[in-house]
Amino acid sequence: MINLKINGISVQAEAGTTLLEAARFYGLEIPTLCHLEGLSPYGACRLCVVEIGEESRSRLASSCTYPAEEGLKVRTASERVIKARKMILELLLASCPQSKVIQDLASKYGIRRQRFRQEHEDCILCGLCVRMCKEQMSAQAIGFHGRGNKRGISTPFDLKSEVCRLCGGCIHVCPACQLRCTYNQPEEAICGGCANISPPCLEKEKFHDMMCYMDPCVACEIKNEK
Amino acid sequence: MKTLIDTDGKRLEKLADKCHGKKDALISLLQDIQLENNWLSQQVLRGVAEKLNIPLTEVYGVATFFKAFSLKPRGRHIVTACVGTACHVRGAPRLVDELRNILKIAPGETTPDKIFTLETVNCLGACALGPVVVIDGVYHGQATRSKVRMLIEEIRKLETRKRKTNHDKAKKQPSS
Numbered sequence: 001m002i003n004l005k006i007n008g009i010s011v012q013a014e015a016g017t018t019l020l021e022a023a024r025f026y027g028l029e030i031p032t033l034c035h036l037e038g039l040s041p042y043g044a045c046r047l048c049v050v051e052i053g054e055e056s057r058s059r060l061a062s063s064c065t066y067p068a069e070e071g072l073k074v075r076t077a078s079e080r081v082i083k084a085r086k087m088i089l090e091l092l093l094a095s096c097p098q099s100k101v102i103q104d105l106a107s108k109y110g111i112r113r114q115r116f117r118q119e120h121e122d123c124i125l126c127g128l129c130v131r132m133c134k135e136q137m138s139a140q141a142i143g144f145h146g147r148g149n150k151r152g153i154s155t156p157f158d159l160k161s162e163v164c165r166l167c168g169g170c171i172h173v174c175p176a177c178q179l180r181c182t183y184n185q186p187e188e189a190i191c192g193g194c195a196n197i198s199p200p201c202l203e204k205e206k207f208h209d210m211m212c213y214m215d216p217c218v219a220c221e222i223k224n225e226k
Numbered sequence: 227m228k229t230l231i232d233t234d235g236k237r238l239e240k241l242a243d244k245c246h247g248k249k250d251a252l253i254s255l256l257q258d259i260q261l262e263n264n265w266l267s268q269q270v271l272r273g274v275a276e277k278l279n280i281p282l283t284e285v286y287g288v289a290t291f292f293k294a295f296s297l298k299p300r301g302r303h304i305v306t307a308c309v310g311t312a313c314h315v316r317g318a319p320r321l322v323d324e325l326r327n328i329l330k331i332a333p334g335e336t337t338p339d340k341i342f343t344l345e346t347v348n349c350l351g352a353c354a355l356g357p358v359v360v361i362d363g364v365y366h367g368q369a370t371r372s373k374v375r376m377l378i379e380e381i382r383k384l385e386t387r388k389r390k391t392n393h394d395k396a397k398k399q400p401s402s
Contacts, residue, residue: 140283155283
């Protein structure tokens with residue numbers, strides 16, 4: 001067993017476990033997008049950043065790829081970590097503003113505004129689908145192609161793959177595919193909740209993790225008037 | 227005539243045999259093919275995946291990752307114009323326009339007769355020579371429109387002569 005300190009608490013972890021696994025075992029929450037149990041760690045989304053080391057020599061590391069070390073001091077929610085995580089979320093939100101998973105996470109971290117231009121991509125290149133296809137479905141029907149801003153995920157030559165069995169595993173794990181209803185204004189509304197029949201903002205307790213970009217929000221105004 | 231790996235499966239086999247079926251030889255094998263064919267066709271990539279027993283997605287990923295590999299057919303002569311800052315200031319855009327006019331293709335395209343491919347590059351690290359035009363790996367510094375025109379004409383003449391001799395040979399062969 002390895003002894004380390006997470007958020008000042010002495011904890012033990014089995015050799016070979018990552019910081020993310022250790023922290024989650026003790027009930028500490030670390031958000032992730034590209035991590036899934038059963039798939040190899042990849043470290044693409046960087047959301048799982050934690051601060052390791054002490055004071056002046058501390059640095060940020062992705063906890064999903066960092067192995068637990070003897071005597072390591074880890075902070076999972078320090079000011080620096082939250083700041084970095086918020087920035088990452090804002091950038092992710094800018095590239096995939098329609099994704100429900102990213103919207104909810106952004107809301108959780110108190111991001112109410114978007115500073116960056118929305119790109120409306122349909123992929124954040126987290127590689128979950130590629131790993132799912134390779135490691136769990138043993139198909140390798142999809143993979144990365146290109147590099148830099150041309151990097152993407154597709155079947156070879158963008159043709160229908162001979163090895164794909166249409167299992168749908170790639171779509172099941174995708175954090176960007178789950179789109180939120182945007183009513184009829186995909187460019188304007190991000191959650192579109194107010195346009196739905198039962199607006200989520202009216203039931204704040206139930207949907208407090210959701211975010212609403214409508215300002216002023218019609219549903220919220222009605223609620224206040226009541 | 228060069229052996230085109232597409233049309234001759236044996237050539238690919240010979241190249242692949244050099245790698246002894248090692249998976250890490252993928253890049254060098256692709257380089258060999260690129261050197262011979264000037265591009266990688268879909269058929270070739272499928273063949274490589276089969277020969278080295280690598281999933282096609284991985285081969286495709288590697289082939290699209292590196293700029294040295296082209297998935298589009300390219301000409302026998304590659305004309306590269308540098309459009310980096312230094313070359314730009316010294317008139318690279320005018321050179322590119324001239325090349326467009328002579329070859330009648332845009333950067334990134336290949337002439338229909340498969341002789342020339344025009345490309346632009348953002349910097350070659352030879353800024354003191356700017357504007358630089360590279361033709362078949364030979365750097366031509368302080369290039370001017372007339373210089374470039376001359377070089378292209380030369381290659382064109384060479385190609386027509388080559389085609390003529392090939393044509394003559396083909397004519398002679400059946401009689402001899």
